[in-house]
Amino acid sequence: MRIAILKILLLTIFSSFTLHSALAESADQRELLASCFDTEKNLLKESLNFSKRTNFGLSTKIESNLSLSIINETQAQALFQVLTNKRYIPFDYVEMGCEARAHEMARIMDDMCLRSGKAFLMGDIRYRSIGWLHHVAPILLVEKDGITQPYIFDPSVFDKAVPLSLWSERLKRGKILGRYKLALTSQFVFMPSEIDANLTDYRIRDIVKTKAGLALFSLYEGVRSIPETTIKLLKKVIK
Numbered sequence: 685m686r687i688a689i690l691k692i693l694l695l696t697i698f699s700s701f702t703l704h705s706a707l708a709e710s711a712d713q714r715e716l717l718a719s720c721f722d723t724e725k726n727l728l729k730e731s732l733n734f735s736k737r738t739n740f741g742l743s744t745k746i747e748s749n750l751s752l753s754i755i756n757e758t759q760a761q762a763l764f765q766v767l768t769n770k771r772y773i774p775f776d777y778v779e780m781g782c783e784a785r786a787h788e789m790a791r792i793m794d795d796m797c798l799r800s801g802k803a804f805l806m807g808d809i810r811y812r813s814i815g816w817l818h819h820v821a822p823i824l825l826v827e828k829d830g831i832t833q834p835y836i837f838d839p840s841v842f843d844k845a846v847p848l849s850l851w852s853e854r855l856k857r858g859k860i861l862g863r864y865k866l867a868l869t870s871q872f873v874f875m876p877s878e879i880d881a882n883l884t885d886y887r888i889r890d891i892v893k894t895k896a897g898l899a900l901f902s903l904y905e906g907v908r909s910i911p912e913t914t915i916k917l918l919k920k921v922i923k
């Protein structure tokens with residue numbers, strides 16, 4: 685088992701994860717890939733645009749001086765497709781591994797001159813009959829019809845980029861008695877236990893866990909019955 689894990693780690697470290705998808709890219713996607721964005725803005729609580737329903741039972745914390753790139757709606761949806769087309773990211777394996785998926789997507793955005801952040805939702809989350817204690821995905825600011833608000837990029841949950849408010853409400857499931865915490869951080873934070881770390885760069889250990897996690901989770905994409913021993917192994921890789 686250890687030899688097999690070592691082989692996977694070596695393959696993931698020396699493999700190139702920056703190849704474009706073999707699928708044809710749209711004109712919007714090609715334009716996006718060739719662009720470099722330099723417009724940023726600090727994320728403030730009033731720009732979240734949360735309804736009373738979304739805010740109910742939800743405490744929100746934003747990392748100090750969190751600055752995010754601003755793009756328009758068309759660019760946001762083109763970016764979402766660029767991310768979705770990265771076939772090595774196992775978006776259909778939703779049982780675990782959101783940390784690795786979010787970290788890789790954030791690094792892809794970095795390569796496109798986009799400063800992203802991350803949204804960590806913590807609480808009793810249920811999705812597709814699966815229970816999560818937390819879930820994370822990357823965010824950017826999106827301008828639409830004169831309004832700028834954070835959008836989240838989560839191909840495991842939605843088929844397009846959506847406002848952070850919609851994502852939060854979907855995963856909260858409108859629970860009346862639930863208590864949830866939403867933490868908005870820089871792109872460098874890997875786990876929810878590190879939301880107060882004020883990281884200023886990626887850590888090597890998190891990059892290694894990301895590469896190894898993506899490779900391992902890809903093996904089980906589409907598999908719904910996994911032995912408990914294997915699940916424990918997968919959790920050790922990302923923790």
